[in-house]
Amino acid sequence: MKLTCQKSDLLNGVNTVLKAVSTRTTLPILECILLQATTDGFKLISNDLELGIESNVQATIEETGTVALKARIFSEIVKKLPDNDVHITVDEKSYTTIKCEKSKFNISGQSGEEFLQLPNVPKENGILISQFKLREMIRQTIFSIALEEIRPILTGELIEFKDNELNMVSLDVHRVSIRKMDFESALQNMVVVVPGKTLSEISKILDADDEKDVQIYFSDKHILFELEDSIIVSRLLEGDFPKYEQFFSKDYDTLVKINKQELFMSIDRAALISRESKKNPIKMTIKDNSMIITSNTELGDVYEEIDIEKEGNPLEIAFNPKYFMDALKVIDDDYIHLQFTNPHSPCMILPEDGDDYKYLIVPIRIRA
Amino acid sequence: MKLTCQKSDLLNGVNTVLKAVSTRTTLPILECILLQATTDGFKLISNDLELGIESNVQATIEETGTVALKARIFSEIVKKLPDNDVHITVDEKSYTTIKCEKSKFNISGQSGEEFLQLPNVPKENGILISQFKLREMIRQTIFSIALEEIRPILTGELIEFKDNELNMVSLDVHRVSIRKMDFESALQNMVVVVPGKTLSEISKILDADDEKDVQIYFSDKHILFELEDSIIVSRLLEGDFPKYEQFFSKDYDTLVKINKQELFMSIDRAALISRESKKNPIKMTIKDNSMIITSNTELGDVYEEIDIEKEGNPLEIAFNPKYFMDALKVIDDDYIHLQFTNPHSPCMILPEDGDDYKYLIVPIRIRA
Numbered sequence: 001m002k003l004t005c006q007k008s009d010l011l012n013g014v015n016t017v018l019k020a021v022s023t024r025t026t027l028p029i030l031e032c033i034l035l036q037a038t039t040d041g042f043k044l045i046s047n048d049l050e051l052g053i054e055s056n057v058q059a060t061i062e063e064t065g066t067v068a069l070k071a072r073i074f075s076e077i078v079k080k081l082p083d084n085d086v087h088i089t090v091d092e093k094s095y096t097t098i099k100c101e102k103s104k105f106n107i108s109g110q111s112g113e114e115f116l117q118l119p120n121v122p123k124e125n126g127i128l129i130s131q132f133k134l135r136e137m138i139r140q141t142i143f144s145i146a147l148e149e150i151r152p153i154l155t156g157e158l159i160e161f162k163d164n165e166l167n168m169v170s171l172d173v174h175r176v177s178i179r180k181m182d183f184e185s186a187l188q189n190m191v192v193v194v195p196g197k198t199l200s201e202i203s204k205i206l207d208a209d210d211e212k213d214v215q216i217y218f219s220d221k222h223i224l225f226e227l228e229d230s231i232i233v234s235r236l237l238e239g240d241f242p243k244y245e246q247f248f249s250k251d252y253d254t255l256v257k258i259n260k261q262e263l264f265m266s267i268d269r270a271a272l273i274s275r276e277s278k279k280n281p282i283k284m285t286i287k288d289n290s291m292i293i294t295s296n297t298e299l300g301d302v303y304e305e306i307d308i309e310k311e312g313n314p315l316e317i318a319f320n321p322k323y324f325m326d327a328l329k330v331i332d333d334d335y336i337h338l339q340f341t342n343p344h345s346p347c348m349i350l351p352e353d354g355d356d357y358k359y360l361i362v363p364i365r366i367r368a
Numbered sequence: 369m370k371l372t373c374q375k376s377d378l379l380n381g382v383n384t385v386l387k388a389v390s391t392r393t394t395l396p397i398l399e400c401i402l403l404q405a406t407t408d409g410f411k412l413i414s415n416d417l418e419l420g421i422e423s424n425v426q427a428t429i430e431e432t433g434t435v436a437l438k439a440r441i442f443s444e445i446v447k448k449l450p451d452n453d454v455h456i457t458v459d460e461k462s463y464t465t466i467k468c469e470k471s472k473f474n475i476s477g478q479s480g481e482e483f484l485q486l487p488n489v490p491k492e493n494g495i496l497i498s499q500f501k502l503r504e505m506i507r508q509t510i511f512s513i514a515l516e517e518i519r520p521i522l523t524g525e526l527i528e529f530k531d532n533e534l535n536m537v538s539l540d541v542h543r544v545s546i547r548k549m550d551f552e553s554a555l556q557n558m559v560v561v562v563p564g565k566t567l568s569e570i571s572k573i574l575d576a577d578d579e580k581d582v583q584i585y586f587s588d589k590h591i592l593f594e595l596e597d598s599i600i601v602s603r604l605l606e607g608d609f610p611k612y613e614q615f616f617s618k619d620y621d622t623l624v625k626i627n628k629q630e631l632f633m634s635i636d637r638a639a640l641i642s643r644e645s646k647k648n649p650i651k652m653t654i655k656d657n658s659m660i661i662t663s664n665t666e667l668g669d670v671y672e673e674i675d676i677e678k679e680g681n682p683l684e685i686a687f688n689p690k691y692f693m694d695a696l697k698v699i700d701d702d703y704i705h706l707q708f709t710n711p712h713s714p715c716m717i718l719p720e721d722g723d724d725y726k727y728l729i730v731p732i733r734i735r736a
Binding site for chain 2: 076077082102104105300303
């Protein structure tokens with residue numbers, strides 16, 4: 001292999017593929033980045049068996065070839081090279097030379113024969129979606145995936161195409177998060193569950209620019225994201241995702257309209273007193289025109305009052321403040337609706353109008 | 369105690385005094401901030417026995433009084449209060465109420481009787497110095513204080529007034545750092561050793577604005593820094609600081625003029641290869657018009673070349689790259705001078721002109 005590329009292009013590529021390099025593994029080849037120069041161009045490839053990334057790097061190729069280099073040392077060298085032409089040559093023993101201005105590195109590589117190529121996903125079942133919108137939908141749901149692996153399916157997010165809508169859903173035993181958007185596509189009644197780690201890495205690669213799109217393809221076992229200069233392939237999670245709609249009821253006895261930021265700030269302060277012990281939740285007392293938030297522990301006590309508009313019954317109910325704050329943090333609206341039934345039933349957080357999002361939070365029982 | 373102050377003023381004060389609050393201590397009172405409202409005004413005080421800080425907070429005092437509050441919960445409450453008037457009241461049992469808009473906290477305090485007042489430093493032996501200049505001198509020397517407590521005196525920095533100069537010196541077994549400035553004062557041949565922790569905390573409080581000064585007073589055992597709204601008192605380290613001038617020789621056999629940034633970048637890259645093991649230093653080969661930096665380990669090898677101007681003999685010498693980079697990082701000059709004698713004697717880093725700084729670095733022996 002013999003090629004020349006720009007340091008900045010090479011660094012972009014390396015930073016992208018680094019997201020699928022294993023750091024803790026018993027298979028040393030998974031700690032490598034594959035450099036592949038063919039007549040089609042120069043590519044970097046990484047694959048940790050769950051997630052695989054290919055990134056194209058603009059290069060002038062004099063000799064094609066392949067080498068697998070330890071990701072850590074290769075990425076650190078690239079990061080610190082001067083901002084200029086980088087010359088990479090690899091000999092038949094995979095001995096690799098990286099030259100830039102008056103700087104020259106020699107490191108040993110591997111032939112790359114052991115390197116696992118990315119799974120093949122046929123470009124059949126596909127959609128096109130704005131990178132910005134996908135990133136927003138991930139941000140607004142990913143916080144409530146389950147972290148424990150007791151039910152592996154819950155460590156992923158449901159992506160569902162139904163009735164010309166795209167739904168993303170995550171849930172654990174304490175809460176459910178749903179984001180919806182109108183979305184016409186040929187994929188009807190299609191459901192996949194994508195690992196949380198994949199969504200978290202992909203959202204770092206997605207552009208904040210609303211003009212750019214990402215093409216997504218689905219196969220039975222994989223999902224493929226196609227961006228301008230890179231391809232990300234992830235395995236899907238197998239198993240049955242809970243029927244999430246069953247957790248939501250259409251009835252409620254108390255409806256509250258409240259300023260989202262005021263509610264967040266008040267819970268954030270009340271959590272200073274409550275957090276010392278999980279047995280000390282925050283208590284919400286819903287009156288005609290105000291919500292009172294209190295907490296009382298060995299640290300002291302706190303009293304917060306917020307103006308609200310209320311329909312229905314007054315109520316006392318208690319929550320783990322973290323679950324409320326996680327949801328409020330990702331909502332962009334100024335005012336939200338809260339729906340309650342009784343002190344033992346979940347609270348639903350909804351927009352004033354429409355159904356772009358729905359968050360459900362299970363309360364904590366308090367003694368009378 | 370009963371008073372009203374602005375949240376932003378209170379938060380500034382809290383952030384300042386937090387720097388002298390113990391986090392790991394067997395004396396619970398050291399984890400507190402003392403709130404002291406007297407006819408002179410409202411003050412926050414902290415004291416971890418090595419460092420003590422007093423900060424004045426603008427307040428309207430209705431009733432004088434004193435209370436010691438746990439620093440962690442008090443500072444977190446203040447940080448999260450709305451940006452408005454804060455009302456603090458303390459009853460005779462030190463029960464403390466903090467109110468701001470519709471938010472109210474009650475926390476238990478202590479009377480503050482046990483709280484250790486700051487040591488008294490008479491305002492006799494004093495100097496006035498620019499906050500910016502003092503901050504720069506600390507930044508340019510503090511990195512080479514000794515971290516181990518084998519010789520406690522080396523965990524501090526020497527501050528010396530001599531021949532109308534102010535010198536700051538730090539050293540460990542591998543290196544010496546000296547910053548000098550012209551400084552006329554009545555204090556002649558005065559020497560103190562200030563704990564590194566004190567200098568590191570004070571430099572966070574000092575203003576980057578060159579217009580503002582800090583007044584410094586010295587007593588036998590303490591140093592006091594007086595700023596606009598706060599006072600910082602630290603104990604001094606006792607013992608004999610090494611006679612640092614003895615380490616520097618005026619003779620040299622090789623003088624190199626080199627671009628500081630190029631040298632830093634080359635060593636930074638070479639360190640990627642050398643750092644795996646302390647037994648693998650970087651080697652500098654000084655030729656007539658160039659310096660070659662190399663390193664060679666199981667990771668691979670690196671070759672860096674930098675244009676230089678040289679007087680005297682060629683030389684091969686090896687260093688721990690970290691010690692060189694630490695010094696180069698804090699030097700603002702574009703070009704520097706390096707003085708060498710032989711492969712076993714320290715290298716000196718000096719400015720092209722003048723003697724504002726001197727850094728000495730001990731080499732690592734290499735086999736012939």
